[in-house]
Amino acid sequence: xxxxILDLASWVLLSAGGVFVLIGGIGALRMPNLYTxxxxxxxxxxxxxxxxxxxxxxxxxxxxxxxxxxxxxxxxLITSPTASYALANAALLxxxxxxxxxxxxxxxxx
Amino acid sequence: xxAVFSIFLLxxxxxxxxxxxxxxxxxxxxxxxxxxxxxxxxxxFILDAADVALTEAAVGAGISTVLFLGALALTxxxxxxxxxxxxxxxxxxxxxxLVVLYATFDKPRFGDPNAPVHQHxxxxxxxxxxxxxxxxxVVTAVLGSFRGYDTLGEVFVVFTAGIGVLxxxxxxxxxxxxxxxxERDPSGIGLREHVIPRVxxxxxxxxxxxxxxxxxxxxxxxxGGGFQAGALIAAAFILYALVEGEDRTLAAVPQSWLNAxxxxxxxxxxxxxxxxxxxxxxxxxxxxLAANPVAGQQLGIILIEAGVGMTVTGTLLSIFHAxxxxxRA
Numbered sequence: 001x002x003x004x005i006l007d008l009a010s011w012v013l014l015s016a017g018g019v020f021v022l023i024g025g026i027g028a029l030r031m032p033n034l035y036t037x038x039x040x041x042x043x044x045x046x047x048x049x050x051x052x053x054x055x056x057x058x059x060x061x062x063x064x065x066x067x068x069x070x071x072x073x074x075x076x077l078i079t080s081p082t083a084s085y086a087l088a089n090a091a092l093l094x095x096x097x098x099x100x101x102x103x104x105x106x107x108x109x110x
Numbered sequence: 111x112x113a114v115f116s117i118f119l120l121x122x123x124x125x126x127x128x129x130x131x132x133x134x135x136x137x138x139x140x141x142x143x144x145x146x147x148x149x150x151x152x153x154x155f156i157l158d159a160a161d162v163a164l165t166e167a168a169v170g171a172g173i174s175t176v177l178f179l180g181a182l183a184l185t186x187x188x189x190x191x192x193x194x195x196x197x198x199x200x201x202x203x204x205x206x207x208l209v210v211l212y213a214t215f216d217k218p219r220f221g222d223p224n225a226p227v228h229q230h231x232x233x234x235x236x237x238x239x240x241x242x243x244x245x246x247x248v249v250t251a252v253l254g255s256f257r258g259y260d261t262l263g264e265v266f267v268v269f270t271a272g273i274g275v276l277x278x279x280x281x282x283x284x285x286x287x288x289x290x291x292x293e294r295d296p297s298g299i300g301l302r303e304h305v306i307p308r309v310x311x312x313x314x315x316x317x318x319x320x321x322x323x324x325x326x327x328x329x330x331x332x333x334g335g336g337f338q339a340g341a342l343i344a345a346a347f348i349l350y351a352l353v354e355g356e357d358r359t360l361a362a363v364p365q366s367w368l369n370a371x372x373x374x375x376x377x378x379x380x381x382x383x384x385x386x387x388x389x390x391x392x393x394x395x396x397x398x399l400a401a402n403p404v405a406g407q408q409l410g411i412i413l414i415e416a417g418v419g420m421t422v423t424g425t426l427l428s429i430f431h432a433x434x435x436x437x438r439a
Contacts, residue, residue: 075314082310089304 010058017051024048034091035098038084045080049073116156123149134189140178147171160333161249164325168341173426176348180433242397243407245330253335254411258394261414262379264337265421269376272425279432301353311353318346326419330408336415340422348430356434365431368424375420382413 020043027040053073060066092098126146130139147170154163218225239251253261301307326339351359382396389398396410397403 075317078310079314082307086301086304086307 006058010055013051013055017048021048034096042084049076119149119153137187144171144175164333164338168338172345173341244404250329250335254414255407265376265379265418268425269421272372272428275429276432279436308353311349315346315350329415336418337422340419343423344426347427368428371420371424375417378417379414
C-alpha cells in the first residue's frame with residue numbers, strides 16, 4: 001500500500017516536472033525577446049528540475065542515491081538563478097533593453 | 111524503452127551536428143558543441159559506460175567550451191565565408207560516408223554477445239580483475255594496469271598538447287609584463303564587482319574541488335579517475351578565475367606550480383613504470399611494488415591515477431591561463 005502511494009506520488013511529481021519543462025521550452029521558443037525568453041526558461045531550472053528530482057528521490061527511497069539527488073537539487077537551486085542573473089546582467093551590459101519588445105534582439109540571429 | 115530513448119538522443123545528436131556545421135556564428139557553434147558533448151555523454155551512460163560519460167561531460171561539455179571561448183576571444187566570432195574547393199570536399203566526404211556505410215554491413219548486431227569485441231580479451235579482464243587487482247571498477251583496472259601503456263601514452267599526449275599550446279601562446283608574455291603598474295586592467299579582475307556571481311562562485315569552488323578529489327580517489331570503486339578528476343579540479347580554478355580574476359588565481363596557484371604539476375604527473379607515471387623494472391619485473395608491472403602482488407597492483411593504480419590527475423589539471427589550467435594572458439596582451 002505504502003509503495004503504491006509512493007509510486008503514485010512520484011509519477012505525479014515526474015509528470016508535473018515534465019509539463020513544467022515543456023512549458024519552459026515552449027516559452028523559450030515563443031517569447032518575443034531575450035529577457036522574456038530567459039523568464040520562461042527559468043521555469044525549467046526551478047520547478048521542472050525540483051519536481052523531477054523530488055519524483056526520482058521518492059523512487060530511490062531512503063538510500064545514498066537520495067542524498068546525492070538532494071545535493072544535486074541544492075546545487076541547481078543555487079547555481080541556476082546565479083547563471084540567469086549573470087546572463088541577464090551580461091545582456092544588459094551589452095546594451096539589450098528589457099522593454100524593447102521584438103526590436104531588442106533583431107539582427108542577433110539566435 | 112532504452113532503445114527508443116537511444117534513438118531519440120541519437121537523432122538529437124545528428125540535428126545538433128547539422129546545426130554546428132550550418133551556423134556561421136562561431137559562438138553559437140561552441141554552445142552547440144557543448145550540447146553535443148552532453149548528449150553523447152548521456153548516450154554513453156545509457157550504454158553503461160559511466161566512466162566515459164563522466165569524462166565526456168567534464169572535458170567535452172565543460173573544459174573544451176571554456177577553451178573554445180578563450181580562443182574565440184582572440185579571433186573573430188564569425189566564420190569566414192567560402193572555401194574554393196567545395197566540390198572536392200564534398201566528394202571526399204561523400205566517398206568516406208559510402209565507405210563507412212559499406213563497413214557497417216559487416217558490423218555485428220547491437221548488443222550481440224557473440225560480437226568479436228565481447229569474445230576477445232574482455233572476458234579475460236572481467237574474470238581476472240578480482241583475482242589480480244581486486245577492485246570493483248574493472249574499467250580502472252583495465253585502464254590503469256592491464257592497458258597501462260595506453261594510458262601512459264594518453265598522459266604524454268596531454269602533456270605534449272600542453273607544451274605545444276604554451277609554446278604557441280606564451281610568446282608575447284614579455285610584452286604584457288611591461289604594462290604600467292598604475293593602469294588597471296579591466297579584464298583581469300573577473301566579476302569581482304558583481305556581488306552575486308562572486309559570492310556563489312566562491313561558495314562553489316571548495317565543493318567542486320572536494321568532488322574532484324572524490325572522483326580521483328574513488329576511481330577504483332566507481333566511475334572516475336585521473337582524467338575526470340583533473341578536468342573537475344581545473345574547472346574549480348577556472349571558476350575562481352572567472353569570479354575573482356586571473357591575477358588572484360595565479361597568485362593562489364602560480365604558473366610554476368602548474369608546470370611542476372604537468373611535468374610531475376608524467377614523471378610520476380613513468381617513475382612507477384621504472385620502479386617495476388628496478389624491483390625485478392617488467393615496465394609498468396605493479397605487482398612487485400608491495401609484498402603482496404594484489405596490494406602492489408592497487409598501489410600502482412593509485413599512484414598512476416594521481417599522476418594522470420596532476421598532468422591533466424596542470425595542462426588544462428596552463429592552457430586556460432595561456433589563452434587568458436594572450437587575450438590581455
